[in-house]
Amino acid sequence: MAKIGIFFGSTEGHTEGVVNKIQELFGDDAELVNVNSASADDMEPFPYLILACPTWEIGRLQEDWDGFIDEIEEVNYEGKKVAYLGLGDSDGYPDTFLDALGIIHDRIKDKGAKFVGAWPTDGYNFEASKGVVDGKFLGLAIDEDNQSDLTDARVRQWVADLKKEFT
Known part of the structure; x- marks a missing residue:
């Protein structure tokens, strides 16, 4: 069984496209699970x-x-490492860019997990985000609407970083 879920x-397929790239870089160590049936x-x-x-x-x-957010509170996170990936539109929604990361994190931040994979905010144009803590995004930030040309390099770098953290 894979070690990484x-x-x-x-x-619209953007998130699925990015997680497919991530899974490909991790290979057999990672398994994709759509939350619509998890x-x-x-x-x-x-x-x-x-x-x-x-x-x-x-x-x-x-x-x-x-529909899945309540489920994540039921998980035993003791000993688990958790990383986040967020997608958003920084030009269209600069005041709420990647807020989903913060919403999810607020549900599980005190459940015993170790959080890894924070990502710098440099190179993004946004005003505010619940997904930023201590000056960094909680996880990889992808803006397919405005910066799709940077996605592949960001994914490669983040996965390389996570491979060191997921040990």
């Missing part, structure tokens, strides 16, 4: 989790995550 929701029990076997959610409209969770 990549739990994602995707409406439960807390599906998260339990993985020592390493990547939670991938785009921010919709004005700071909302993607629709599949709306």
Whole structure:
């Protein structure tokens, strides 16, 4: 069984496209799980989790995550390492860019997990985000609407960083 569970929701395919790239770089160590049909029990076997959610409209969770958010509170995170991936539109929603990361993090931050994969805010144009803590994004920040030309390099760098953290 894979060691890394990549739990994602995707409406228009952008998040799914990015998690496919991440899974490809991790190879057999990673398994993709769409949250539209997942439960807390599906998260339990993985020592390493990547939670991938785009921010919709004005700071909302993607629709599949709306139905899954309560499930993540039921997971035993003791001994697990958790990383986040967020997608958003910094030009269209500069005041709520990647808020979904903060919404998810608030639900599990005190549940015993070790959080890894924070990402610099340099190179992004936004005003505010619940997904920023201590001056960094909680996880990899992807803006397919305005910076799609940077996605592949950002994904490669982040996965290289996570390979060191997921040991």
